[in-house]
Amino acid sequence: MAEMFYDDDADLSLIQGRKVAVIGYGSQGHAHSLCLRDSGVDVRVGLAEGSKSRAKAEDEGLRVLNVADAVKEADFVVILTPDQVQRHVWADHIAPNLNKGATILFGHGFNIRFGYITPPSDSDVIMVAPKGPGHIVRREFVDGRGVPVLVAVEQDASGQALEMAKSYAKALGGLRAGGIKTTFTEECETDLFGEQSVLCGGLSQLIMYGFETLTEAGYQPEVAYFECLHEVKLIVDLMVEGGIAKQRWSVSDTAEYGDYVSGPRVIDPHVKENMQAVLADITSGAFAKRFIDDQDNGGAEFTALREKGAQHPIEKTGKELRKLMAWLDTEQDADYVEGSA
Ligand code: NDP
Ligand code: MG
Ligand code: MG
Numbered sequence: 001m002a003e004m005f006y007d008d009d010a011d012l013s014l015i016q017g018r019k020v021a022v023i024g025y026g027s028q029g030h031a032h033s034l035c036l037r038d039s040g041v042d043v044r045v046g047l048a049e050g051s052k053s054r055a056k057a058e059d060e061g062l063r064v065l066n067v068a069d070a071v072k073e074a075d076f077v078v079i080l081t082p083d084q085v086q087r088h089v090w091a092d093h094i095a096p097n098l099n100k101g102a103t104i105l106f107g108h109g110f111n112i113r114f115g116y117i118t119p120p121s122d123s124d125v126i127m128v129a130p131k132g133p134g135h136i137v138r139r140e141f142v143d144g145r146g147v148p149v150l151v152a153v154e155q156d157a158s159g160q161a162l163e164m165a166k167s168y169a170k171a172l173g174g175l176r177a178g179g180i181k182t183t184f185t186e187e188c189e190t191d192l193f194g195e196q197s198v199l200c201g202g203l204s205q206l207i208m209y210g211f212e213t214l215t216e217a218g219y220q221p222e223v224a225y226f227e228c229l230h231e232v233k234l235i236v237d238l239m240v241e242g243g244i245a246k247q248r249w250s251v252s253d254t255a256e257y258g259d260y261v262s263g264p265r266v267i268d269p270h271v272k273e274n275m276q277a278v279l280a281d282i283t284s285g286a287f288a289k290r291f292i293d294d295q296d297n298g299g300a301e302f303t304a305l306r307e308k309g310a311q312h313p314i315e316k317t318g319k320e321l322r323k324l325m326a327w328l329d330t331e332q333d334a335d336y337v338e339g340s341a
């Protein structure tokens with residue numbers, strides 16, 4: 001069983017005694033900054049010159065500085081820019097201005113695990129990774145609850161790194177729900193595997209194949225959309241509430257029987273071999289290298305793949321059908337398809 005931490009296991013005063021710079025004010029950065037402030041922590045936000053996020057942070061009454069100045073003031077630096085830009089922000093603005101012994105905190109292990117950032121040996125290097133998007137982290141904190149967090153220590157120069165990570169996790173509200181002790185390697189490799197094989201990659205491909213199979217057989221795309229995409233949420237909500245067992249308990253006997261006999265035909269043992277190959281590319285660093293090399297090339301492959309994805313007929317069908325469902329927020333639909341969301 002994993003080692004777990006709760007509010008009573010952490011001392012909030014540790015992080016309250018530090019000067020924290022949160023670099024980035026996006027999904028995670030805004031949630032961390034606001035929760036830290038509301039937990040009585042001395043926080044400033046570091047952003048690039050001309051950042052689009054600056055006004056949002058200032059509207060919340062936060063102090064916003066450029067990254068270098070935020071780092072110079074701080075003895076605790078939180079790196080929450082997108083993973084692919086972290087090594088540039090680190091090299092250009094953080095490392096040259098870092099105070100001796102300052103703690104470095106990440107929300108994901110990517111740049112440490114794959115060696116894109118090497119902090120000085122006298123810094124504690126820790127991770128607090130909420131298991132949810134930033135707006136849920138913030139919403140739960142405000143409601144007096146919390147989103148579970150992963151907590152890890154990569155480098156313990158002070159001998160206090162874990163206590164400090166727990167203190168930070170408590171300030172985010174994460175220990176109201178529970179913190180799970182992990183390592184940078186485990187968090188990073190499982191996070192990449194989950195999003196590639198199951199959550200994003202696997203599920204998207206499964207839905208597209210289902211939609212293609214029905215429409216190529218002559219069924220109407222609108223009907224195929226409901227059966228292969230829209231109803232995913234109903235099933236996933238049941239799984240999240242009560243596991244696969246609750247999903248099988250809730251659906252009709254016809255659906256449950258079909259699950260048992262046809263599920264293993266569609267997702268056959270070969271799929272597991274494919275997953276093992278995906279995992280091997282993650283652990284070897286091949287995936288990270290491909291992603292970062294492409295980013296260094298202006299993201300040419302990424303952009304092409306995004307455009308190809310947006311052209312799939314399921315997107316056109318879905319865009320029209322979602323207008324019929326008044327409870328869905330469809331105003332930003334165009335942004336998603338253009339990839340700017
Ligand atoms: P976002 O894409 O939401 O963050 C973007 C922020 O970074 C913006 O404020 C942006 O400013 C700023 N930024 C971009 N480039 C720079 C730069 N060169 N210098 C300074 N600031 C910059 O990121 P996320 O919050 O999604 O991810 C942050 C970290 O948290 C990642 O390590 C991620 O893996 C991890 N994480 C994310 C989760 C999520 O649900 N999103 C969940 C758990 C962990 P501007 O507005 O100017 O572009
Ligand atoms: Mg991830
Ligand atoms: Mg049905």
